[in-house]
Amino acid sequence: MTSSFRDAALQAIAIERDAIDALTDRIDQSFTRACEIIMACQGRVVVTGMGKSGHIGKKIAATLASTGTPAFYVHPGEASHGDLGMITGQDVVLAISNSGNTSEVLTILPLIKRMGAPLISMTGNTDSVLAREAEANLDISVDQEACPLGLAPTSSTTATLVMGDALAVALLDRRGFSAEDFAFSHPGGSLGRRLLLRVSDIMHTGERIPRVGEDTPLSGALLEISLKGLGMTTVIDGQGGLSGIFTDGDLRRTLDRPVDIHATPIADVMTRNGKTIRDDQLAAEALNIMEELKINALPVVNRDGQLTGAINMHDLLRAGVI
Structure with missing residues (x-):
């Protein structure tokens, strides 16, 4: 029984590792374009996504915000019921959907387009509505989920998270974001003390x-x-x-x-x-x-x-x- 636990875990890790390796060839012109759009942004990056994509989106927004790119997460369902007012034409919207056809996200697309906010997407389907409507689409598709049933988002959410980290780090590097800048976003705890205390x-x-x-x-x-x-x-x-x-x-x-x-x-x-x-x-x-x-x-x-x-x-x- 212990061996089967270990074998299943190792298989899951191997599948997710392959999903991450596949991202290397996708750091392309579309990725560069996404970085350029965010660098030109006069507002904030608004991250949105449903379900597991939403959970990953919250982490990506937090990583961006703590590394020099102002960002926050908006639930697409709530956006349709008032929270869309949090987004302005000066912002950039980063929409995440593995299928690229999530109804809650697609519902708010016309309104995002109308206000003129540039749209970046992360999808597992480059021929989806969301991918086609975006100014830059980041391909997060995977060959298979680590879940043996092929149902639970596992490899796909890992690929999304890594792509988000890659985006945040690329922007951090271009901005010349320093350790001291990072500390001002993390004044509490030992990290802030180590980086700010004179x-x-x-x-x-x-x-x-x-x-x-x-x-x-x-x-x-x-x-x-x-x-x-x-x-x-x-x-x-x-x-x-x-x-x-x-x-x-x-x-x-x-x-x-x-x-x-x-x-x-x-x-x-x-x-x-x-x-x-x-x-x-x-x-x-x-x-x-x-x-x-x-x-x-x-x-x-x-x-x-x-x-x-x-x-x-x-x-x-x-x-x-x-």
Whole structure:
């Protein structure tokens, strides 16, 4: 019994994989035309479709909206009962129907045409009414459904979803949509924190910055490290500029050799020209530096190289960057 479950599942995956592979040759002039229509759109992409096509359409609309192409989904049945007012002549309509002859979608076609909204279709039948009426039709036909009965939309919905993703990614690339642009559409959760949070938002400032002068004895530096709790202290020169850093790791290396912690100035054992990060950089960049160098804290400087703060791994953890 277990084997038959596995065999059926593998067969379904193989069929759907073939359906996806078949899309490669369909990224053609019609696909390019669809992209051009959407790029020229002054409004939004209105996605519509019935049943399973509608469910896939909702996801495609969400993907477009989160990658720089304003979009939303309208149920074609509801469109016939008032929701058509959500569509304007400045919008582009993306209609999805495997048969290309879904009655609820065809019912609203004359009204879409009348308002002048360009029509893009995704159909499994390139000779259907919907395909013929569209300015660009994206072929999502499949040889067979993964359902052994050939009834449940499976391969066809997968092909539709992948074609929608291909469309969204092509548009994203043309728009030059960046990770920061993406973050503004996803401000909540760890994704938004990783992409939007700046070092200046979470760094220690003012009196909370661990710092000592170059002539401070090692014992005094250790007291500052303990007091400020960041596992390090910055070292400041006579003009107030950053001249070095002394960390827990430096302490371990220092104690491997004979030193008088009360007489040895911190300038003799500190790390000069250590790694820093600017306060206007992303907190995620601070994390990358720490992980790459296997360190737990960084001094923070402004664009002029002046010390403005300090940050450590715990700060990144509390902020949800990790």
